[in-house]
Amino acid sequence: MFSLAERWSEVGEPAGIGGRVEFRTDVFDADSIETLVERLPAVLVAVSADTGRRLSSVDGVDGREHARLDEIGNRAVLTRPAPAAVSIPVLSPVRWRARPPRWR
Numbered sequence: 162m163f164s165l166a167e168r169w170s171e172v173g174e175p176a177g178i179g180g181r182v183e184f185r186t187d188v189f190d191a192d193s194i195e196t197l198v199e200r201l202p203a204v205l206v207a208v209s210a211d212t213g214r215r216l217s218s219v220d221g222v223d224g225r226e227h228a229r230l231d232e233i234g235n236r237a238v239l240t241r242p243a244p245a246a247v248s249i250p251v252l253s254p255v256r257w258r259a260r261p262p263r264w265r
Contacts, residue, residue, distance in 0.1 A: 163201070 162183045168176040180201075184194050200221050207219045222230070230236075 164181045164183075166179050168179050170176045180198075182194060182198055204216070204219050204221060208214050208216060
């Protein structure tokens, strides 16, 4: 959990932003969290420079990590056109014809 708060001087002038990070040590390691904290200022600058920008459009990965993702990832999937959207009600009869439910 990231918690950010504005800080003000005794005379009411802006004095920066303070923050706190809490995380589950059984899920995350301290080095990974430190990396996220180090990248946070760049993300804040990017989204505050363009308030209409989606957070998901901010690239938070460095060159070394991009190279690693290219090595282990499947970027071809990301560049393919998305399949046509099909709703669950439309899919249900198709699925049931292929494998009817056993209710007994």
